Amino acid sequence: MSTDHAADTDEESTPATLKGDYDPDEVEPKWQDYWVEHDTYAYEEPEMPDADTQYTIDTPPPTVSGDLHMGHLYQFTLQDFVARFHRMADDTTYFPFGYDDNGIASERLTERELDIRHQDYERHEFQEKCREVCADYEAAFTESVQSLAISIDWDNTYKTIEPRVQRLSQLSFLDLYEQGREYRQRAPTIWCPDCETAISQVEQEDKEKGTTFNDIAFEVVEFGDSEATPDDPDAKGPDDTPTFTISTTRPELLPACVSVFVHPEDDANQHLVGGTARVPIFGQEVPIIEDDRVDLETGSGVVMCCTFGDQTDIEWYQAHDLPLRIAIDESGTMTDRAGEYEGLSTEDAREEIITDLDSQGYLLESRDHEHAVQVHERCEHEVEYLVTEQWYIEMLDRTDEYLKAGREMDWYPEKMFSRYQHWIEGLEWDWCISRQRDSGIPIPVWYCDECGDTILADKAELPVDPLADDPPVETCPECGGSEFTPEEDVFDTWATSSLTPLINSGWDYDADAEEFTFDNPELYPMNLRPQGHDIISFWLFHTIVKCYEHTGEVPFESVMVNGMVLDENREAMSKSKGNVVSPAEVLDSFPVDAARYWAAGTSIGDDFPFKENDLEAGERLLQKLWNASKLVDQLAPETEPAEPDELAAIDRWLLASLDDTIENITEKLAAYEFSKARDELRTFFWSTFCDDYLEIAKQREDDSAAYALSVAHRTFLQLFAPFLPHVTEEIWQARYAGNGDSVHTTDWPETRGYDADIAAGEQAMAVIGALRRYKTENGLPLNADLDRVEVFADVAGFAEAISGAMHVADLVVRDDAPEIGTEIVDIDLDYATIGPKYGDQVGDIEAAIGQGDYEIDGEQLHAGDVTLEADAFEVREEHTYAGEGELLETEGDLAVVVGD
C-alpha cells in the first residue's frame, strides 16, 4: 500500500498545476511525503498556554497485534476530520499517536510471528523478542497511517512499553496506593489457564460450545427431613442407597465439590435440604443447602457447588462460608485433590471421569448440549476461577462519582452515555490490575520476607524493575528485616492504556516540589476522546477512573463514539465468514480521498457498512472539483482580485448562499456531524455552484464574476480540505499558495456578510429551470438559442444572468399580468392554521371543497358553514395563454412565455 517516496524531493516531484486530468496515484503520495517532511501537523506549543485556542485529541493507541484493517482506516479518518477542521478553525491542534504494545496481544503476536512459546524463554529474552516484533509492525503501521493522510503530529508519539510510559504507569500505581485506592488480596480470580494469568471481567467473552450434559447420581447420606423417603424408589445408587440427580457439563469438578444446592421453591427436593450427600468416586460428604440462586430451568434443579466452576460458585462459597477444595491448578492441570486423576488436563480428566462414573453405575445419562462458556478474549481458552493473590484498584465504593464524571462530558452521540451508565451500574468487582505475564510493566513493589510489609519504589527512581533493581530501603521500616522478595507480576494493559491523557499532556512527579505536574498543562483535560462503542465499558471507563483519581478532573470535554465497519450486506467482517475487506485492497482501486469521502458518510455512533458506491461517488467528486477548478482558473485567472465597487446581483446571491453554507458546515463539523456536512457541501458545490452558477458565469466576463468565482473557489477548497486533503492541497498549491503554504494550515473560512435578494434569486433559478425543461422537452440542446422570452415575475437584477445562461436573444421582464385565462382547479388548505382552529370541522370543509360546494368572495373562502381567511388557503389555478408564443408553467405566481 505504501511505497517509498523518500527519493522524491520537492525539486524532482511534479509541481502542482491545473492542467490535464486529476491523477490521484501521482498526487496523493506526493503530498503525504510533503506534509510529513514539512511538519505540517506539528503542534505549535504556545508561549502563553491557553486551553481555549488549541484543540486536543486523545487518540486511543491501537493494540499492536497485526495489520491495519478497515476499522482503523475508518476511526483514524474520523479523528482526522476533527483534527483538520480544528487545526484550521482554532489556533493549533494537538493530535498525537501511540502504540499499545505491552499487553498479551503483542505477546501473542510475537509467539505467532516467531513460532515460539513464551514459556521457553527467560523473561528478558522474551521481552526483547516482543520489542523487535512490535517495532517492525509499528514501522509498517506508521507508514500505513501516513498513507491515509491522517494528520498526526509525528513528533508526538509514544509506545506504552517505553521507559517514560513505564515510569508514568508506576507513578500512577504509587499514587493510587498512597491514596488508599489499591489493595492486594488473595481471592477467587478469573484465570486463563492457557496464558497462565489472572484476567479481568472485561477480558472474558461468551463462546457457544458443544459439550455433553451428564446426569450423575449423588447418594444421599442423610435426608434433611428425617421422615422423608425417596420420591422415586428406583433412584438407587450402586450400593442400593437413595440418590438424587445432578446435571453437569463439568464432571472433572467433582473432586472440588463442596456442597449441593436446592432452590427454596423446589418442593420436589425440599426433603434433601439440611441433609448431606456423598460425591461419587471421590467420596467426600457435602451439605445440601437451600439458595434462590439455583436455576430451576436447567437440569434436575439440584446443583453442585465446586470451588470454582463459575461465578455463582464463588458467591455461594462466600455466602455460605464453604470450604475450599482446589482441584485445578494454574495451568489447567488436575491437582492431588483429584486423586488418581492428578496430572491430567481438565479435558482428559473429564473424559476419564465420565468413563469411570459410567462403569461404577453413577452415570445416568449423557447427552449433547450447546451452551455459552466464558473464554479469554485473546486466546479463546475457557477460563477457570482460581484463588490467587492479586492487586486491585477499589472502584465499587465510588461508582456514583464515576457516573457523575461521565455525565460531565459531552457524548456524541448522546445516547452512548447510557452504555457507560449501565456498565457502571452493573459493576460487581473491583479492578484486578496484576497479571502474571513476561512482557508488561512491572508493579514497583517488594515485600519484606520478615513481616510481609509492602515496600514501594521511590518515585524519583521510576521506572524500576523489582526483579533487577534493589528496593529503596536497606531494612524494612516496619520490622527492620533486611530480606525482600520482589513482586514478579506486571500491570494489566488497561492499567497503562487508561493513562493516555496523562501521557499526552506530560504528567509527572516533581520530586523537589513533591507534587504531580504537567509539562503541557494547557492540554489537559483534552477536548476530545474518540472511541469505538465496543470498548466504552472498559477502556473509556478505566481512563476516566484513573485520570479522575489522579487529577480530580474529568479527562475529556467530549467523547465521540464510532460504530463498527460492516460489509456491504451490513454484516460484521470476520475471517471465518470470508467477508473481510482490507484497506490495501480498497486503496488499490480507489484514491485515499475517495475512501475518506466514504468514511465521511457516517452518522456518528452507528455501525457503518462498506459501500463501493460511496467510494465511486467520492472519486467522481474529486474529478468534479478538479474540472471545476480548471474552469474557474480560466474564467478568473487573477487569484486575489480586489472586490469591485458594485457586485452583480447573481454574484451577491452566490456569495450570500456561500455564507449560509460556511455557517452550516462549521456547525456540523463542530458537532461531529460528518455526513450532514459532507452532503450539504457536496450538494451546494455541485448543484448550486457548478450546475447553476458556473453555467451563468461562463457567459459573462466581468470583474464582479471574477471576484465571486475566486472567492467562492478558494472557500470551497478550504471547506473540502478536512474531507479531501490531497485534491484540495494540489489545487490550492497550484493556484493560491505562492509560498508553498498548505491549505491545511490556513484559517477556516468565515462568513463575509453578503446580503442578497434571495427571493429574486430563487425566481431567476426557477425561470432557468423552466427554460431548461422547455429545451429538454423539445429535444433542444441546452445551449440552443432562444429568440424571445417574456418573464412575468420579479427577477430584479437577474435578467442578464438568465439570458446569458439560457442563450436568450431578447429577454423581456414584464411587471404587468400576462394575457391569460384562469381556471381554479383546486383549493389547498393550510392545515396548520385551520386544524387547531376548526378541529373536527376540517372534514366537512374538505368535503365541501371536494364537491365544489364553495365560494370565493374576495379574500375569503366560504365552504360548508365556515368562512376561511386568506392565510388559511391557497387557490391552485391553471392558466391558458391567449397571446403569442408558448406559456411555461413554473412554481408559484411566475410565468414564462417563450416566443417562436
Add this chain to the structure above:
RNA sequence: GGGUUGGUAGUCUAGGUUGGUUAUGACACCUCCUUGACAUGGAGGAGGUCGGCGGUUCAAAUCCGCCCCAACCCA
C-alpha cells in the same frame, strides 16, 4: 433473560425531540442533450405511504402501547 439502537422506494439514506398532508438525497433504472471544465458530465422521468397491529388526535413516518425482525452491550 435485561438493556440499547435500528427497521423509510431495487439498494443505502434524510426527516422523527417542535405531529400538519406533493416524505429528502444518493446509487441503480428509463428518456433526451457533446453547453468556453467535467459523458466519472448535463436536463428530465418512473419508483416508497415510512416493519406489523392497535391507540391518542381534525391530522402520525413523527407521540403512546403491544408484537415481529436485526445488530450490539450486559447477564
